[in-house]
Amino acid sequence: MSKISYVNGRYIAHRHAVVHIEDRGYQFADGVYEVIPIAKERIVDGDAHMDRLESSLSALRIAMPASRTVLNTIIQELIAINGLKNGLIYIQVTRGVAPRDHKFPRLTKSALIMTAKSTKPIARDLLENGVSVITIPDLRWKRCDIKSVSLLPNVLGKQKAIEHGAFESWQVDADGNVTEGTSTNAWIVKDGVILTRPRGPEILGGITRESIITLAIKNGLPLREQAFSVAEAYEADEAFLTSSGNYILPVIRIDEKPIGSARPGRITQNILKIYREYVGLLD
Ligand code: PDD
Numbered sequence: 001m002s003k004i005s006y007v008n009g010r011y012i013a014h015r016h017a018v019v020h021i022e023d024r025g026y027q028f029a030d031g032v033y034e035v036i037p038i039a040k041e042r043i044v045d046g047d048a049h050m051d052r053l054e055s056s057l058s059a060l061r062i063a064m065p066a067s068r069t070v071l072n073t074i075i076q077e078l079i080a081i082n083g084l085k086n087g088l089i090y091i092q093v094t095r096g097v098a099p100r101d102h103k104f105p106r107l108t109k110s111a112l113i114m115t116a117k118s119t120k121p122i123a124r125d126l127l128e129n130g131v132s133v134i135t136i137p138d139l140r141w142k143r144c145d146i147k148s149v150s151l152l153p154n155v156l157g158k159q160k161a162i163e164h165g166a167f168e169s170w171q172v173d174a175d176g177n178v179t180e181g182t183s184t185n186a187w188i189v190k191d192g193v194i195l196t197r198p199r200g201p202e203i204l205g206g207i208t209r210e211s212i213i214t215l216a217i218k219n220g221l222p223l224r225e226q227a228f229s230v231a232e233a234y235e236a237d238e239a240f241l242t243s244s245g246n247y248i249l250p251v252i253r254i255d256e257k258p259i260g261s262a263r264p265g266r267i268t269q270n271i272l273k274i275y276r277e278y279v280g281l282l283d
Pocket of ligand 1: 154204207245
């Protein structure tokens, strides 16, 4: 079955899915995106993703390209026609197509594309043995809460991680505190308390992060939204990272230093189980 994508009102074969060369997303990164997980054909945290899409668009003064109902219908269509069981829906909205000029064009309709990607279950090896991260300076702008398609520092940071044999880079602000990963939120556990940086312009308000906070509180797990330094992360008992793409992955090394016993920790495993249950991925 050939993969089908959605481009500005049409469902078309993915290999023929193209946008105009003067799409402002292409020339100025003048747009935003969402990555929404699909687990067993069901949308995970759909409303929260739509809320974030709306707030990212509003920060850029771009109107929602369609109502939520219409956007959800397109997502459902893509799930159905691509036979998507587990995977990701990618949504991108840009200010649209106009002759290249920095200021907002006067008469432009925003551009909407969506793709569906099927994913394999997260590798057991990663879940059972954890991953390594490195730390890098955070070179990004001051509105990381907007899910902008401008991702150059993130791309360079992820590549650096891969070249160092790590899974992810944790970005570090001028005060030596961890902001977040290049495409994930960062967490540590110290003395039984789960810590993650509070929401603010320095991080993306991850949807997985938000659900985990809610689930941790509901399950009586001590949690504080509090920034932590790289030095504190080295001394942590456990660490993990979260995103729509990977859900939760234990982190067992930071800058090659073992975290705790260099094995996925007890609290991390507990939250992993609770979250997988919530998403419906526990067999
Ligand atoms: N990335 N921080 C950054 C910088 C991110 O890009 C992401 C998501 C997250 C986690 O957010 P969420 O839990 O809502 O996925 C945190 C997506 C998956 C991506 O760019 O592919």
